[in-house]
Amino acid sequence: MxxxxxxxxxxxxxxxxxxxxxxxxxxxxxxxxxxxxxxxxxxxPWKIRESAIYSIEKGRTFYTANRGLIELREEICKYYDQRWHVKYDPKTECTVTVGGSEGIDIAVRALLNPGEEMIILDPGYVAYEPAVLLSGGVPVRIHLEEKDQFKLTPEKLKAAITPNTKLMLINYPGNPTGGFMTREDYAKIVPIIKESGIIVISDEIYAELSYEQEFCALASFPEIRDQVITISGFSKAFAMTGWRLGYVLANPVLSKAMTKIHQYIIMSAPTGAQYGAIDGLRYCAxxxxxxxxxxxxxxxxxxxxxxxxxxxxxxxxxxxxxxxxxxxxxxxxxxxxxxxxxxxxxxxxxxxxxxxxxxxxxxxxxxxxxxxxxxxxxxxxxxxxxxxx
Ligand SMILES: Cc1ncc(COP(=O)(O)O)c(C=O)c1O
Incomplete structure (x- = not known):
């Protein structure tokens, strides 16, 4: 055949x-x-491994709530607030996912209709374009340049937005360039995001790996907080790639839609990994x-x-x-x-x-x-x- x-x-x-x-x-x-x-x-880190092993010894081997263990969601929201200054409600604005990868997938699927445009950065992480295509969307690439230190400039963003733009996905600190957006850099594009009404998925998986300058979470700008879907996870900062654990933070309407998709395709993220991650956030700074x-x-x-x-x-x-x-x-x-x-x-x-x-x-x-x-x-x-x- x-x-x-x-x-x-x-x-x-x-x-x-x-x-x-x-x-x-x-x-x-x-x-x-x-x-x-x-x-x-x-x-x-050992503390994370130990907590996960203990959870298995205790027989905590069942599905968790679709959104993930409430203790973990509380730790994630506390962490995002204390570390990156954005408040999220663990009950209605946080979903634990199978890595940042699943977060990207459910965010795009929850928002993009066939034929709608989604802006992605080029060069950019390899999974972004397929996510757009699998939703039947149209990828629109913004070419980042070394002369701009691979930052997203207001000129480039303005030029890429059309009446058909629904979504944009950005990633700072960035893979593959190591490009970085400071608070001042973001301040230049925030008014454009606000005015255009587009939704921005901010892949912040490398936030902890910020060197000379302070990491800025896009959702920490109150005027666009509800237009931002924040994606992050444990793979990079906590050296937990194989555990497959990440999370998505967004306003309750978007969060509920993403959780609905997550509920059908995943059910809940790996339980032992969730127990490990709670102690990762509590004790592994x-x-x-x-x-x-x-x-x-x-x-x-x-x-x-x-x-x-x-x-x-x-x-x-x-x-x-x-x-x-x-x-x-x-x-x-x-x-x-x-x-x-x-x-x-x-x-x-x-x-x-x-x-x-x-x-x-x-x-x-x-x-x-x-x-x-x-x-x-x-x-x-x-x-x-x-x-x-
Ligand atoms: C920019 C970026 N986002 C997301 C991911 C996905 O990571 P994970 O699904 O392991 O959380 C990666 C992995 O390389 C990445 O580089």
């Missing part, structure tokens, strides 16, 4: 992630040093800070090294990626990454995997130990010397 022909049009048109495609290639080569994956190299400090020293090392070897590298203000320009080599980002992989067995992600705006750059994740990064950088140097010959 021709099973390909049986697939839905949407399943056929969604492209596989450019990151995965490249890593399938890397996996065929032995001894590769990979700087590709955006996954903390730290193990989840020191571990989060330790990890942030480790990422910061790795970032400083990489930015220095890469610039020194002639790859112009913007200093990211957050997340755990650097995004060096490889334009000086004359290669496309795919050609660069393939040649680097073949010549030195180092795997990075071509910038083009994150949209056309990523062409001319590569993404290097520093969720790897300093020792590994040092080996990889010495190999990168050799590669660049080979290129010159």
């Amino acid at each position: 021709d099973f390909e022909a049986k697939l839905s049009d949407k399943a056929k048109t969604i492209k596989p992630s450019g990151i995965r495609r490249f890593f399938d290639l890397a996996n065929q080569i032995e001894g590769v040093i990979s700087l590709g994956v955006g996954e903390p190299d730290f193990t989840t 020191d571990e989060v800070e330790e990890m942030r400090n480790a990422y910061l020293s790795r970032r400083n090392y990489l930015v220095r090294e890469l610039n020194d070897m002639g790859l112009k590298t913007f200093k990211p203000q957050g997340a755990f990626y650097v995004f060096p320009s490889i334009q000086s080599t004359g290669l496309t980002s795919e050609e660069f990454c393939e040649a680097l992989l073949k010549d030195q067995k180092v795997a990075c992600v071509p910038g083009s995997a994150f949209g056309e705006g990523g062409e001319g750059f590569i993404r290097i994740s520093y969720a790897y130990s300093l020792e590994e990064l040092k080996i990889a950088m010495s190999k990168m140097r050799l590669f660049l010397e080979h290129l010159k010959k």
Whole structure:
């Protein structure tokens, strides 16, 4: 039977992630040093693991409320208030999800009708465009530029909004660029958001990984608080990728609609993970800070090294990626990454995997130990010397 022909049009048109495609290639080569994956190299803090183990020992192995355990929702809302200065009601404005990934999915599904436009940032995280397409929406890309430090400028936002714009998804600190929006930067676009009436999904999953400047939550601007859907999760800051836990915060009407979808596709997020996360929020601020400090020293090392070897590298203000320009080599980002992989067995992600705006750059994740990064950088140097010959 021709099973390909049986697939839905949407399943056929969604492209596989450019990151995965490249890593399938890397996996065929032995001894590769990979700087590709955006996954903390730290193990989840012990307190979180212990609490989850204890919950299983106690036989807490059932579904929770659809929105998640009330104790966890209370901790999440307390955390968002104390840490990022936005108040949410745990009963009506918070839903615990299967990672930020599910949060993005249910937010888009709850709002976007076929044919409506949704603005996404380019380069941007690989899951955003498929989310738009799966809802039958029309992605409208804003091309972020290094000259603006990959910030969203008011000019660019104004130019992208049309009468058909329903939604926008932004992500600061950003994957893959490490771009950052300060309160002052946001203040320039908030009036445009307010006036246009669009809903903004703010993916704040890297909030804890903000370095020199203070993180600003978009919903902390009271005039647009109810136009913002905040997405976050435990994967990055708490090193909990495999636990699959995130959350969505939004005004009661939007929150209820998202929870309805969540209830049918997920039921409730993993119970043991929820118990672990409660204690993560209560007791693990020191571990989060330790990890942030480790990422910061790795970032400083990489930015220095890469610039020194002639790859112009913007200093990211957050997340755990650097995004060096490889334009000086004359290669496309795919050609660069393939040649680097073949010549030195180092795997990075071509910038083009994150949209056309990523062409001319590569993404290097520093969720790897300093020792590994040092080996990889010495190999990168050799590669660049080979290129010159
Ligand atoms: C920007 C961004 N948002 C969301 C996610 C999804 O994370 P998770 O589903 O593990 O919470 C990722 C993961 O890499 C990401 O980089």
